[in-house]
Amino acid sequence: MHMPRKQRRPRSKLSDVALRAGVSAVTVSRALRRPEMVSPQLRERIDSAIKDLAYIPNRAASILASSRSSVIGVVVSSLTNGVFADYLRALHDMFQPAGFQVMVLNSRYSPLEEEKAIVTLLGQRPEALILTDVDQTPYARELLEHAGIPIIQTMGLTDAPIDINIGISQYDAGSLATHHLIELGHRRIGILAARLDSRTRNRVAGYTDAMKQKGLHDEALLEWSAVPSTVKLGGELFSALLSRCPDLEAVFCGNDDLALGVLFECARRGIKVPEQMSVVGFNDLEFAASSCPALTSIAVPRHEMGRLSAEIVLEIIRGSGARPKTSRIDLGFKLALRDSTRMSAQRGLKV
Amino acid sequence: MHMPRKQRRPRSKLSDVALRAGVSAVTVSRALRRPEMVSPQLRERIDSAIKDLAYIPNRAASILASSRSSVIGVVVSSLTNGVFADYLRALHDMFQPAGFQVMVLNSRYSPLEEEKAIVTLLGQRPEALILTDVDQTPYARELLEHAGIPIIQTMGLTDAPIDINIGISQYDAGSLATHHLIELGHRRIGILAARLDSRTRNRVAGYTDAMKQKGLHDEALLEWSAVPSTVKLGGELFSALLSRCPDLEAVFCGNDDLALGVLFECARRGIKVPEQMSVVGFNDLEFAASSCPALTSIAVPRHEMGRLSAEIVLEIIRGSGARPKTSRIDLGFKLALRDSTRMSAQRGLKV
DNA sequence: GCTTCAATTGACAGCGCTATCATCATATAA
DNA sequence: TTATATGATGATAGCGCTGTCAATTGAAGC
Known part of the structure; x- marks a missing residue:
């Protein structure tokens, strides 16, 4: 009883x-x-x-009896990061009206926490699972392959998608940002990164290869930290980099928060951006367009990514399994060119 | 079958x-x-x-059979706002290790969406419900009163809590910020607000009463918008306010994002902060301490709020219903005094 | 008048799991 | 040796809901 x-x-x-x-x-x-x-x-x-x-x-009884949960599981790497907030908004906007409930868990950039989140979500018998990463643990991967539901891996791109992969090449994006700075005539281009997850690593790799290709590579130009990225950290990493490389001409920041920290640190030190220092961010968050100076950044189509993820999921669930032709969709990105980068001609920063 | x-x-x-x-x-x-x-x-x-x-x-079967879901339902007003992200982190940090799963839904500052979210969550038979607001619809209130589980209302304070209320007086906070500016000698103190939800309204009321009390009130000093707050909006509201009140000496911003927009707009216009314009934010988000100039803000104990909410919930669930003595807990707040506000003595802004 | 059909409503079983109690070994005490 | 306690495992009966199909009703058709 x-x-x-x-x-x-x-x-x-x-x-x-x-x-x-x-x-x-x-x-x-x-x-x-x-x-x-x-x-x-x-x-x-x-x-x-x-x-x-x-x-x-009672939802539990209903789910058990009907074996349909109307739950869409989502694992994001972070809730603090503006990129994911925007992505989630797009998902909500698509799924809510369609009668699905979006259930979000946070992996905090840890593959192990992601695995736990995946187990938790699969326990809810969701109709589909959306992951904001492409590198899962082997066990997680096995579970996902057996899940029998649409699995979407987003944000990054992978050659071996579990099911469907929608994203952008983080490597190419890092490369583009770097080439932009190189084309402006900069040679001493630093890079700031927080928490080297797979996406960041790919961006850094894009930067590194671009620098090597032009014979500009120097390990001293990379400054990173294991700590989650914050505005404060941006300033600190920049300070550390600058004291190691006083001839620094430009910085590529792993994300816009770090870049904002750099802008503030420059203001504090009286370094003029872009006259004495070019700064590039990543993600093109809301504030990038209205900062002073406005921040050049890599614009990631996170809203479109969310919309398309939802659209494909809905199509598979409703339409009798009509899957997209390709299982790997590259959404591309753009350089949002603003005032924080400039030709190095008239430069004159000497420590 | x-x-x-x-x-x-x-x-x-x-x-x-x-x-x-x-x-x-x-x-x-x-x-x-x-x-x-x-x-x-x-x-x-x-x-x-x-x-x-x-x-x-199968979670559904387990919940049905045991009638315990280990789910803690949370309704937040926004996922983009840094305050909620921090609050959620605190909740996760407490509930995860205790074996509870935090389920978050977003009300987007709309009481009706909040009501829907509450219905959805109650359907999961959660062990407790946490709301980041104190003003629910009558129907939602009735459902919550019948739910038979601990209900926490946070962020704001209310005289008639449904169950337990942990928060701060938004009114007093608005008042403190305003008095701070008045004490610095400012007389033309503007206020910027986005999306007048109940919390913001209370802050504005605190400001208004403080101004009236000193005979400084002027309706022209309030600039607001129904649009969600962004950095860009901060700049726009500030511009609008400034063109209406060219003698503006200080602004109190409804939140730090708006304040950041003001800082940038000032930089763009060559208005020196704090020499020509004092700026106060609200929430004391991470970047407030490391912006340039560092932003004076109202520090809200959102982490403590989350921690305490979780602690009380866990105590009630585990301990046989040992409820706190008071059902209304005022956690207070502080003025984080930084560089964006200064005595008006040496001022000299003339349009 | 009687069949035929659609529109409503109801009876029943069972979704996958857990609470409870019974059962069965094994170990300890007498 | 037998009684008793202890620990490990199994049998059973639901949890609250929905899928299926049967039953009922009234209207339409012959």
Whole structure:
């Protein structure tokens, strides 16, 4: 037998509503799921019984009985990062109206926490799973392959997607940012990175290869930290880099928060941006366009990424498994050219 | 009968694992929930069967059978706002280790969306519900009162908490910020606000009353917008305010994002902060301390708020309903005094 | 009048798991 | 040796809901 847990009053259930409305439980269920199948007057009676009893259906029972959860599981690497907030908004905007509930867990950039999150989400029997990363643990990968639901890996690109991969080449983006600075005539171009997750590593690799290609590579120009990225950290990393490389002409920042920290640190030190220092951010967050000077950044189509992820998932779930032709979709990115970068011609920073 | 939905392979269940391990289903369940009650060798056999079958327990079935979900429902007003991100982090840090799963829904500052979110969460039969607001719709309030679980309302304070209320007086905070500026000798003190939700309204009320009290009130000094707050909006509101009140000496911003926009707009216009313009933010987000100039702001104990919310919830759930003496806890706030505000003595801004 | 059909409503089983109690070994005490 | 305690495992009965199909009703068709 089941021992009811101490509670003021046991929550009312379907049969309670049915009793009060003078119908059978099935009819109440139907009035809730497909109202058009129940006569109007009955529907009304049932609705008022529901209100009277403050009835709320038990999701667990419903999921168990119907084996459909209407849950879309999402694992994001961070909740603090503006990129993910925007991406999540796009997902919500697509899934909510379609009757799906988006369930978000945070992996904090840790593959192990991601694995735990995946297990938790799979336990909910979601209709689809969306991951904001492409590098899963082997066990997570195996679980996902057996899950029998659409799996979307986003943000980055991978050659071996589990199911569907929608993203951009972080490597190419890092490369583009670096080439932009090189083309401006800069030679001593530093890079700032926080928390070397796979995406950041790829950006750094793009930078490194671009520098090597032009014979400009110097290990001293890389400054990074294991700590999560903050505006404060941006200033600190920049200071450290500058004291090691006083001839620094430009910095490529792993994200816009770090870049903002650099802008402030420059202001504090009286270093003029872009006259004495070019600064490039990454992600093109909202503030990048309205900072002073406005920040040159890599614009990532995170909204489109979210929209497309949702669209594809919905198509697979509803349409009888009509999958996109390619399982790897490259959405590309743009350089948002603003005032924080400039030709090195008229420069004159000497420590 | 139940028609299994098309799926590559039906997900394996408890009985499959039991079969493979040569034990009964109950034993497998036990090995999962209370491993110490199962002999080591059996546990091992079961574990390997679980791995082999990539078995993941069905949460819905578990919740239904045990009537405990281990879910803590949280409704936040925004995911983009740094305050909530920090608050959520504190909640996660407390609940995760205790074996609870935090489920977050976003109300986007809309009471109606909040109501929907509350219904959705109550459907999960959560162990507790945490709301980052104090003004619920009447229907939501009724549902919550009948829910029979701990309900925490946070961020703001209310005289009629549903259950437990942990927050700060937004009114007093607005008042403090304003008095700070008045004490610095400023008389033409503007206020910028985005999206007048209940919290912001209270802050504005605190400002208004403080100004009236000193005979400084002027409606022209309030600039607001219904649009969500962004850095860009901060600059725009400031510009609008300045063109209406060219004699403006100081601004109190509804939050730090707006304040950041003001700092940038000032830089763009060559207005020196704090020499020609004092700026106060709200929330004391991470960047406030490292901006240039560093931003004076109202420091809200959002981490402590999260920690305490979780602590109280856990105590009620575990300890047999030992509720705190008071149902309304005022955590207070501080003025984080930095470089963006200064005595008006040496001022000299003339348009 | 009687069949035929659609529109409503109801009966029943079962989704996958866990709480409870019974059962069965094994160890300890008498 | 037998009684008793202890620990490990199994049998059973639901948790609250929905899929299926049967039953009922009234209207339409012959």
